[in-house]
Amino acid sequence: MPKCVVLLSGGLDSATVLALTKSLGFEPYALTVVYGQRHRVEIDAAKKVATAQGVVEHRFVSVDLNAIGGSALTDDIAVPKDRIESEMTDIPVTYVPARNTIMLSIALGYAEVIGAYDIFVGVNAVDYSGYPDCRPEYIAAFENMARLATKAGVEGKPTSIHAPLITWTKQQIIERGLALGVDYALTHSCYDPDEQGRPCRRCDSCLIRQAAFAELGLNDPALS
Amino acid sequence: MPKCVVLLSGGLDSATVLALTKSLGFEPYALTVVYGQRHRVEIDAAKKVATAQGVVEHRFVSVDLNAIGGSALTDDIAVPKDRIESEMTDIPVTYVPARNTIMLSIALGYAEVIGAYDIFVGVNAVDYSGYPDCRPEYIAAFENMARLATKAGVEGKPTSIHAPLITWTKQQIIERGLALGVDYALTHSCYDPDEQGRPCRRCDSCLIRQAAFAELGLNDPALS
Numbered sequence: 132m133p134k135c136v137v138l139l140s141g142g143l144d145s146a147t148v149l150a151l152t153k154s155l156g157f158e159p160y161a162l163t164v165v166y167g168q169r170h171r172v173e174i175d176a177a178k179k180v181a182t183a184q185g186v187v188e189h190r191f192v193s194v195d196l197n198a199i200g201g202s203a204l205t206d207d208i209a210v211p212k213d214r215i216e217s218e219m220t221d222i223p224v225t226y227v228p229a230r231n232t233i234m235l236s237i238a239l240g241y242a243e244v245i246g247a248y249d250i251f252v253g254v255n256a257v258d259y260s261g262y263p264d265c266r267p268e269y270i271a272a273f274e275n276m277a278r279l280a281t282k283a284g285v286e287g288k289p290t291s292i293h294a295p296l297i298t299w300t301k302q303q304i305i306e307r308g309l310a311l312g313v314d315y316a317l318t319h320s321c322y323d324p325d326e327q328g329r330p331c332r333r334c335d336s337c338l339i340r341q342a343a344f345a346e347l348g349l350n351d352p353a354l355s
Numbered sequence: 356m357p358k359c360v361v362l363l364s365g366g367l368d369s370a371t372v373l374a375l376t377k378s379l380g381f382e383p384y385a386l387t388v389v390y391g392q393r394h395r396v397e398i399d400a401a402k403k404v405a406t407a408q409g410v411v412e413h414r415f416v417s418v419d420l421n422a423i424g425g426s427a428l429t430d431d432i433a434v435p436k437d438r439i440e441s442e443m444t445d446i447p448v449t450y451v452p453a454r455n456t457i458m459l460s461i462a463l464g465y466a467e468v469i470g471a472y473d474i475f476v477g478v479n480a481v482d483y484s485g486y487p488d489c490r491p492e493y494i495a496a497f498e499n500m501a502r503l504a505t506k507a508g509v510e511g512k513p514t515s516i517h518a519p520l521i522t523w524t525k526q527q528i529i530e531r532g533l534a535l536g537v538d539y540a541l542t543h544s545c546y547d548p549d550e551q552g553r554p555c556r557r558c559d560s561c562l563i564r565q566a567a568f569a570e571l572g573l574n575d576p577a578l579s
Binding site: 233 | 415
């Protein structure tokens with residue numbers, strides 16, 4: 132089975148992507164990029180998801196994005212709460228400058244080290260239309276750059292960047308994940324959990340997730 | 356004066372690039388990416404260079420590339436010594452998978468946070484022809500990806516990636532730097548310094564640097 136790298140955040144999307152890679156016949160190597168702001172609960176969720184689904188290995192790479200700041204997730208900026216969907220179209224303060232580029236770059240290095248030519252990332256253009264680095268044209272441009280960046284690419288083995296959820300709604304993601312047996316009770320999506328790691332239920336990420344489960348007539352198992 | 360981000364390693368090339376940005380009328384913001392393997396002496400060199408030349412600020416961002424390894428600079432692999440020039444054409448074990456992509460990605464995030472639209476990097480395709488991420492076509496592809504990756508890019512302010520040394524020989528770099536007043540005594544290029552931080556004089560990086568100073572009829576001030 133071919134190896135692949137899966138960027139695993141501990142959230143709902145990446146947990147679904149991990150399950151997808153296995154259904155597609157890949158051997159997943161999970162990579163969690165710990166970027167300073169990351170709450171302990173998010174790292175723990177990534178570990179639980181990797182353990183529950185089974186991966187060949189799970190690496191953690193730290194990058195101190197607090198050193199550059201510029202986002203509600205890496206700096207002293209408040210996470211917006213209670214926004215309605217129509218307010219979520221602009222690029223929000225939870226946008227971390229160049230985050231997906233940094234995470235995909237580290238995944239590219241990891242893929243080259245282990246000899247994998249496929250990287251999977253759970254970006255989604257529907258619910259986070261405001262994030263520039265969640266768009267299909269961005270993913271295509273990264274893939275083109277990656278082809279020129281690595282020893283593997285030069286030697287005729289380019290790395291593919293797969294963003295299978297990119298055009299899916301959150302409901303579609305959850306439905307597919309449930310069909311693949313993903314245990315969403317293990318996942319964590321909140322931008323602003325309390326000290327016990329419990330989701331705030333009011334940030335964009337919580338609201339989008341809650342709405343999706345509600346529209347499917349389901350309870351979010353991570354909230355029970 | 357427009358702001359720019361300069362990737363500053365503490366080596367000869369990036370010290371020259373920093374001087375170039377000032378001669379071009381930019382206000383330089385220095386960024387040193389500390390990627391695990393980095394010897395203390397290299398960080399100290401970056402600090403000295405930034406202080407000597409003057410920068411608006413100097414940020415350090417750590418990324419733990421030892422967690423993925425795969426290079427003589429990040430893993431338990433010996434640095435080659437005493438190679439002749441004709442042996443330096445293959446991609447060497449000192450190649451760090453996706454290193455320039457990771458460093459440029461972090462620079463892209465930093466640039467966006469401070470409102471800079473120009474990133475300078477001292478990559479060079481002549482002396483390190485074996486490194487895929489030192490080629491002009493790679494830099495162009497990164498720039499294209501960056502345009503799509505950031506909030507600034509989406510808002511019509513794309514970030515330019517400048518690699519002014521990319522086609523220069525090491526002698527040309529040194530000559531230009533000396534003309535701009537760069538103090539090369541402060542720089543550090545060795546891949547494998549001893550415990551006191553002294554260069555080994557035998558790795559590719561030392562040999563290329565020594566040869567360039569010798570061909571200019573100069574002593575390397577960092578070796579005195």
